[in-house]
Amino acid sequence: MDLSRFRVPRQRERFLAELRHAAHEVGFFYLVGHGVAPETMRAIVDSARRFFALPQAQRLEIENVRSPHFRGYTRTGTEQTAGGADWREQLDIGPERPALHLTEDDPRYLRLIGPNQWPSALPELRDVVLLWQCEALRVSREVLRALAVALGQELTYFDRWFDAEAAVHLKVVHYPPREPGGTEQGVGSHKDYGFLALLQQDEVGGLQVQRADGSWIDATPIPDSFVVNIGEMLEIATNGYLRATQHRVLSPPAGVDRYSIPFFLAPRLDAVIEPIDLPPDLAAVARGVTQDENNPLLAAYGENALLGWLRSHPRVAERWWLTPAER
Numbered sequence: 001m002d003l004s005r006f007r008v009p010r011q012r013e014r015f016l017a018e019l020r021h022a023a024h025e026v027g028f029f030y031l032v033g034h035g036v037a038p039e040t041m042r043a044i045v046d047s048a049r050r051f052f053a054l055p056q057a058q059r060l061e062i063e064n065v066r067s068p069h070f071r072g073y074t075r076t077g078t079e080q081t082a083g084g085a086d087w088r089e090q091l092d093i094g095p096e097r098p099a100l101h102l103t104e105d106d107p108r109y110l111r112l113i114g115p116n117q118w119p120s121a122l123p124e125l126r127d128v129v130l131l132w133q134c135e136a137l138r139v140s141r142e143v144l145r146a147l148a149v150a151l152g153q154e155l156t157y158f159d160r161w162f163d164a165e166a167a168v169h170l171k172v173v174h175y176p177p178r179e180p181g182g183t184e185q186g187v188g189s190h191k192d193y194g195f196l197a198l199l200q201q202d203e204v205g206g207l208q209v210q211r212a213d214g215s216w217i218d219a220t221p222i223p224d225s226f227v228v229n230i231g232e233m234l235e236i237a238t239n240g241y242l243r244a245t246q247h248r249v250l251s252p253p254a255g256v257d258r259y260s261i262p263f264f265l266a267p268r269l270d271a272v273i274e275p276i277d278l279p280p281d282l283a284a285v286a287r288g289v290t291q292d293e294n295n296p297l298l299a300a301y302g303e304n305a306l307l308g309w310l311r312s313h314p315r316v317a318e319r320w321w322l323t324p325a326e327r
Contacts, residue, residue, distance in 0.1 A: 082188030109302030161267030
Protein backbone atom coordinates (compact mmCIF):
# COMPACT_ATOMS: atom_id res chain seq x y z
CA MET A 1 0.00 0.00 0.00
CA ASP A 2 1.37 3.40 -1.05
CA LEU A 3 0.25 5.86 1.63
CA SER A 4 1.10 8.85 -0.56
CA ARG A 5 -1.98 7.96 -2.67
CA PHE A 6 -4.19 8.84 0.31
CA ARG A 7 -3.00 12.45 -0.08
CA VAL A 8 -3.90 12.67 -3.79
CA PRO A 9 -7.63 13.35 -4.27
CA ARG A 10 -7.94 11.54 -7.62
CA GLN A 11 -6.25 8.42 -6.19
CA ARG A 12 -7.87 8.41 -2.77
CA GLU A 13 -11.01 6.36 -3.43
CA ARG A 14 -9.15 3.50 -5.10
CA PHE A 15 -6.52 3.55 -2.35
CA LEU A 16 -9.21 3.38 0.36
CA ALA A 17 -10.89 0.43 -1.37
CA GLU A 18 -7.58 -1.44 -1.52
CA LEU A 19 -6.77 -0.56 2.10
CA ARG A 20 -10.19 -1.75 3.25
CA HIS A 21 -9.70 -5.04 1.38
CA ALA A 22 -6.23 -5.63 2.87
CA ALA A 23 -7.31 -4.78 6.42
CA HIS A 24 -10.49 -6.89 6.21
CA GLU A 25 -9.25 -9.93 4.30
CA VAL A 26 -5.71 -10.29 5.64
CA GLY A 27 -5.11 -7.82 8.49
CA PHE A 28 -1.51 -7.28 7.30
CA PHE A 29 -0.01 -5.18 4.53
CA TYR A 30 3.25 -3.57 3.44
CA LEU A 31 3.36 0.23 3.57
CA VAL A 32 5.43 2.50 1.34
CA GLY A 33 5.03 6.20 0.55
CA HIS A 34 5.22 6.89 4.29
CA GLY A 35 7.74 9.74 4.10
CA VAL A 36 10.16 8.46 6.75
CA ALA A 37 13.66 9.40 5.65
CA PRO A 38 15.87 6.42 4.73
CA GLU A 39 18.60 7.76 7.02
CA THR A 40 16.17 7.68 9.96
CA MET A 41 15.35 4.05 9.20
CA ARG A 42 19.01 3.13 8.84
CA ALA A 43 20.01 4.97 12.02
CA ILE A 44 17.74 2.97 14.31
CA VAL A 45 18.97 -0.38 12.96
CA ASP A 46 22.59 0.76 13.29
CA SER A 47 21.89 1.87 16.86
CA ALA A 48 20.20 -1.46 17.61
CA ARG A 49 23.31 -3.33 16.48
CA ARG A 50 25.50 -1.15 18.69
CA PHE A 51 23.25 -1.55 21.73
CA PHE A 52 23.04 -5.34 21.53
CA ALA A 53 26.80 -5.51 20.95
CA LEU A 54 27.41 -3.90 24.35
CA PRO A 55 28.69 -6.21 27.09
CA GLN A 56 25.80 -7.91 28.83
CA ALA A 57 26.60 -6.17 32.11
CA GLN A 58 26.01 -2.78 30.46
CA ARG A 59 22.70 -3.95 28.97
CA LEU A 60 21.58 -5.35 32.33
CA GLU A 61 22.09 -1.93 33.94
CA ILE A 62 18.69 -1.08 32.43
CA GLU A 63 17.01 -4.49 32.70
CA ASN A 64 13.24 -4.24 32.76
CA VAL A 65 12.98 -5.90 36.19
CA ARG A 66 14.18 -2.53 37.51
CA SER A 67 11.06 -0.85 36.09
CA PRO A 68 7.47 -1.34 37.30
CA HIS A 69 6.47 0.19 33.94
CA PHE A 70 7.97 -2.72 31.93
CA ARG A 71 10.57 -0.40 30.35
CA GLY A 72 14.13 -1.30 29.54
CA TYR A 73 16.12 -4.32 28.48
CA THR A 74 14.71 -7.86 28.35
CA ARG A 75 17.30 -10.62 28.20
CA THR A 76 16.88 -13.53 25.79
CA GLY A 77 14.38 -16.16 26.88
CA THR A 78 12.62 -14.19 29.62
CA GLU A 79 9.58 -12.91 27.68
CA GLN A 80 6.70 -15.35 27.29
CA THR A 81 4.36 -15.64 24.31
CA ALA A 82 1.81 -18.42 23.77
CA GLY A 83 3.16 -20.20 26.84
CA GLY A 84 6.73 -20.44 25.56
CA ALA A 85 9.93 -18.44 25.97
CA ASP A 86 10.78 -16.05 23.11
CA TRP A 87 14.30 -16.38 21.73
CA ARG A 88 15.02 -12.66 21.47
CA GLU A 89 16.35 -9.77 23.50
CA GLN A 90 14.84 -6.32 23.31
CA LEU A 91 14.55 -2.79 24.62
CA ASP A 92 11.03 -1.53 25.47
CA ILE A 93 10.47 2.21 25.05
CA GLY A 94 7.36 4.30 25.64
CA PRO A 95 6.57 8.01 25.86
CA GLU A 96 8.91 9.96 28.13
CA ARG A 97 6.68 10.63 31.15
CA PRO A 98 7.15 10.68 34.92
CA ALA A 99 5.47 8.05 37.06
CA LEU A 100 2.14 9.12 38.55
CA HIS A 101 1.43 9.52 42.26
CA LEU A 102 -1.40 7.02 42.66
CA THR A 103 -3.65 5.77 45.43
CA GLU A 104 -5.29 2.37 45.91
CA ASP A 105 -8.47 3.83 44.40
CA ASP A 106 -6.81 4.59 41.06
CA PRO A 107 -6.98 2.03 38.23
CA ARG A 108 -4.01 -0.36 38.38
CA TYR A 109 -3.19 0.17 34.71
CA LEU A 110 -2.10 3.76 35.45
CA ARG A 111 1.03 2.27 37.01
CA LEU A 112 2.14 1.48 33.45
CA ILE A 113 2.93 5.18 33.00
CA GLY A 114 6.50 6.08 33.80
CA PRO A 115 9.98 6.88 32.51
CA ASN A 116 12.14 4.94 30.07
CA GLN A 117 15.54 3.48 30.88
CA TRP A 118 18.48 4.39 28.64
CA PRO A 119 21.97 2.84 28.49
CA SER A 120 24.70 5.04 29.91
CA ALA A 121 27.21 3.37 27.56
CA LEU A 122 25.28 4.50 24.45
CA PRO A 123 23.79 7.96 25.21
CA GLU A 124 23.07 8.72 21.53
CA LEU A 125 20.52 5.88 21.43
CA ARG A 126 17.87 8.03 23.12
CA ASP A 127 17.73 10.69 20.39
CA VAL A 128 17.77 8.12 17.57
CA VAL A 129 14.95 6.07 19.09
CA LEU A 130 12.73 9.02 20.02
CA LEU A 131 13.06 10.50 16.52
CA TRP A 132 12.06 7.16 15.00
CA GLN A 133 9.19 6.89 17.50
CA CYS A 134 7.92 10.32 16.48
CA GLU A 135 7.96 9.35 12.80
CA ALA A 136 6.31 5.98 13.46
CA LEU A 137 3.55 7.75 15.41
CA ARG A 138 2.98 10.18 12.54
CA VAL A 139 2.74 7.38 9.98
CA SER A 140 0.52 5.18 12.16
CA ARG A 141 -1.88 8.04 12.84
CA GLU A 142 -2.19 8.71 9.12
CA VAL A 143 -2.93 5.03 8.46
CA LEU A 144 -5.56 5.05 11.21
CA ARG A 145 -7.18 8.14 9.73
CA ALA A 146 -7.25 6.47 6.33
CA LEU A 147 -8.88 3.41 7.89
CA ALA A 148 -11.50 5.62 9.55
CA VAL A 149 -12.48 7.05 6.15
CA ALA A 150 -12.39 3.56 4.58
CA LEU A 151 -14.88 2.48 7.27
CA GLY A 152 -17.28 5.30 6.42
CA GLN A 153 -16.31 7.60 9.31
CA GLU A 154 -14.92 11.09 9.59
CA LEU A 155 -11.16 11.47 9.13
CA THR A 156 -10.73 12.41 12.81
CA TYR A 157 -13.01 9.68 14.21
CA PHE A 158 -10.32 8.07 16.39
CA ASP A 159 -8.41 11.23 17.31
CA ARG A 160 -9.89 11.66 20.80
CA TRP A 161 -7.98 8.63 22.06
CA PHE A 162 -4.62 9.72 20.66
CA ASP A 163 -3.73 12.89 22.50
CA ALA A 164 -0.51 13.45 24.47
CA GLU A 165 -1.53 10.69 26.91
CA ALA A 166 -1.74 7.91 24.31
CA ALA A 167 0.02 4.72 25.47
CA VAL A 168 2.19 4.11 22.41
CA HIS A 169 5.38 2.07 22.70
CA LEU A 170 8.08 0.44 20.62
CA LYS A 171 10.57 -2.37 20.88
CA VAL A 172 14.14 -2.45 19.60
CA VAL A 173 14.63 -6.18 19.03
CA HIS A 174 17.52 -8.55 18.37
CA TYR A 175 16.92 -12.17 17.38
CA PRO A 176 20.10 -14.18 18.01
CA PRO A 177 20.98 -17.07 15.69
CA ARG A 178 19.15 -20.31 16.37
CA GLU A 179 21.21 -22.66 18.52
CA PRO A 180 21.71 -26.31 17.51
CA GLY A 181 18.68 -28.19 18.76
CA GLY A 182 17.21 -24.93 20.08
CA THR A 183 13.73 -23.50 19.72
CA GLU A 184 12.52 -21.93 16.49
CA GLN A 185 10.29 -19.56 18.50
CA GLY A 186 11.65 -16.09 17.99
CA VAL A 187 8.22 -14.89 19.12
CA GLY A 188 5.30 -17.23 19.59
CA SER A 189 1.97 -16.93 17.80
CA HIS A 190 0.02 -13.91 19.05
CA LYS A 191 -2.05 -10.86 18.23
CA ASP A 192 -1.23 -7.25 19.11
CA TYR A 193 -3.57 -5.57 21.58
CA GLY A 194 -3.50 -1.95 20.41
CA PHE A 195 -5.00 -0.35 17.31
CA LEU A 196 -2.18 -0.88 14.82
CA ALA A 197 1.37 -2.20 14.78
CA LEU A 198 3.99 -0.83 12.41
CA LEU A 199 7.16 -2.87 11.92
CA GLN A 200 10.52 -2.02 10.41
CA GLN A 201 12.35 -5.22 9.46
CA ASP A 202 15.93 -5.76 8.41
CA GLU A 203 16.70 -7.92 5.38
CA VAL A 204 16.75 -11.29 7.20
CA GLY A 205 13.06 -12.16 7.47
CA GLY A 206 11.30 -14.54 9.85
CA LEU A 207 7.91 -12.84 10.36
CA GLN A 208 5.00 -15.10 9.40
CA VAL A 209 1.27 -14.34 9.16
CA GLN A 210 -1.45 -16.95 9.66
CA ARG A 211 -4.04 -17.50 6.96
CA ALA A 212 -7.66 -18.23 7.75
CA ASP A 213 -7.03 -21.92 7.01
CA GLY A 214 -4.31 -22.04 9.68
CA SER A 215 -1.32 -22.13 7.32
CA TRP A 216 1.52 -19.60 7.55
CA ILE A 217 2.92 -17.23 4.93
CA ASP A 218 6.21 -15.34 5.08
CA ALA A 219 6.19 -11.54 5.33
CA THR A 220 9.34 -11.29 3.24
CA PRO A 221 11.16 -7.98 3.86
CA ILE A 222 10.74 -5.23 1.25
CA PRO A 223 13.38 -2.48 1.45
CA ASP A 224 12.21 0.90 2.84
CA SER A 225 8.77 -0.45 3.71
CA PHE A 226 6.93 -1.02 6.96
CA VAL A 227 4.69 -3.98 7.73
CA VAL A 228 1.37 -2.87 9.26
CA ASN A 229 -1.10 -5.11 11.06
CA ILE A 230 -4.49 -4.66 12.69
CA GLY A 231 -4.66 -4.84 16.50
CA GLU A 232 -7.32 -6.18 18.81
CA MET A 233 -8.82 -2.77 19.59
CA LEU A 234 -9.78 -2.29 15.95
CA GLU A 235 -11.28 -5.78 15.86
CA ILE A 236 -13.45 -4.82 18.83
CA ALA A 237 -14.37 -1.43 17.35
CA THR A 238 -15.49 -2.99 14.04
CA ASN A 239 -17.18 -6.10 15.48
CA GLY A 240 -14.65 -8.21 13.64
CA TYR A 241 -14.94 -6.52 10.24
CA LEU A 242 -11.25 -5.80 10.73
CA ARG A 243 -9.56 -8.83 12.25
CA ALA A 244 -6.44 -8.88 14.40
CA THR A 245 -4.39 -11.62 12.75
CA GLN A 246 -2.18 -14.21 14.43
CA HIS A 247 1.50 -13.84 13.61
CA ARG A 248 4.84 -15.16 14.82
CA VAL A 249 8.58 -14.83 14.22
CA LEU A 250 10.89 -17.76 13.52
CA SER A 251 14.42 -17.60 14.88
CA PRO A 252 17.05 -16.87 12.23
CA PRO A 253 19.32 -19.72 11.15
CA ALA A 254 22.72 -20.43 12.68
CA GLY A 255 25.21 -17.63 12.16
CA VAL A 256 22.56 -15.00 11.32
CA ASP A 257 21.29 -12.15 13.51
CA ARG A 258 17.98 -10.40 12.89
CA TYR A 259 16.98 -6.89 14.02
CA SER A 260 13.51 -5.37 13.95
CA ILE A 261 11.72 -2.38 15.42
CA PRO A 262 7.95 -2.73 15.98
CA PHE A 263 5.85 0.28 16.99
CA PHE A 264 2.44 -0.17 18.62
CA LEU A 265 -0.22 2.51 18.15
CA ALA A 266 -2.27 2.39 21.32
CA PRO A 267 -4.82 4.85 22.75
CA ARG A 268 -5.05 6.47 26.15
CA LEU A 269 -5.08 3.88 28.92
CA ASP A 270 -8.55 5.03 30.00
CA ALA A 271 -10.01 4.46 26.52
CA VAL A 272 -13.07 2.22 26.34
CA ILE A 273 -13.52 1.15 22.75
CA GLU A 274 -17.03 1.70 21.41
CA PRO A 275 -18.44 -0.06 18.35
CA ILE A 276 -18.35 1.88 15.10
CA ASP A 277 -21.62 2.45 13.26
CA LEU A 278 -20.44 0.76 10.08
CA PRO A 279 -22.14 1.28 6.71
CA PRO A 280 -24.69 -1.51 6.12
CA ASP A 281 -22.63 -3.28 3.46
CA LEU A 282 -19.64 -3.52 5.80
CA ALA A 283 -21.69 -4.40 8.89
CA ALA A 284 -23.27 -7.27 6.95
CA VAL A 285 -19.91 -9.03 6.60
CA ALA A 286 -18.50 -8.24 10.07
CA ARG A 287 -17.44 -11.55 11.62
CA GLY A 288 -17.88 -10.71 15.29
CA VAL A 289 -15.14 -10.38 17.89
CA THR A 290 -12.94 -13.44 18.36
CA GLN A 291 -13.88 -15.50 21.40
CA ASP A 292 -10.81 -17.12 22.97
CA GLU A 293 -10.89 -18.18 26.63
CA ASN A 294 -7.08 -17.96 26.70
CA ASN A 295 -7.08 -14.41 25.36
CA PRO A 296 -10.31 -12.56 26.19
CA LEU A 297 -10.54 -9.22 24.40
CA LEU A 298 -11.46 -6.34 26.69
CA ALA A 299 -12.92 -3.08 25.37
CA ALA A 300 -11.23 -1.19 28.23
CA TYR A 301 -7.79 -0.67 26.75
CA GLY A 302 -5.84 -0.17 29.98
CA GLU A 303 -7.08 -3.47 31.41
CA ASN A 304 -6.36 -5.28 28.13
CA ALA A 305 -2.84 -3.86 27.95
CA LEU A 306 -2.04 -4.66 31.58
CA LEU A 307 -3.09 -8.29 31.12
CA GLY A 308 -0.74 -8.52 28.15
CA TRP A 309 2.24 -7.06 30.00
CA LEU A 310 1.72 -9.25 33.06
CA ARG A 311 1.38 -12.37 30.93
CA SER A 312 4.47 -11.59 28.82
CA HIS A 313 6.90 -10.49 31.55
CA PRO A 314 6.43 -12.71 34.61
CA ARG A 315 9.69 -11.56 36.28
CA VAL A 316 8.57 -7.92 36.24
CA ALA A 317 5.07 -8.93 37.34
CA GLU A 318 6.41 -10.90 40.30
CA ARG A 319 8.70 -8.10 41.48
CA TRP A 320 6.35 -5.13 41.09
CA TRP A 321 2.75 -6.24 40.59
CA LEU A 322 1.90 -9.45 42.46
CA THR A 323 0.98 -9.58 46.12
CA PRO A 324 2.86 -12.05 48.39
CA ALA A 325 -0.14 -14.38 48.19
CA GLU A 326 -0.17 -14.24 44.38
CA ARG A 327 3.55 -15.07 44.23
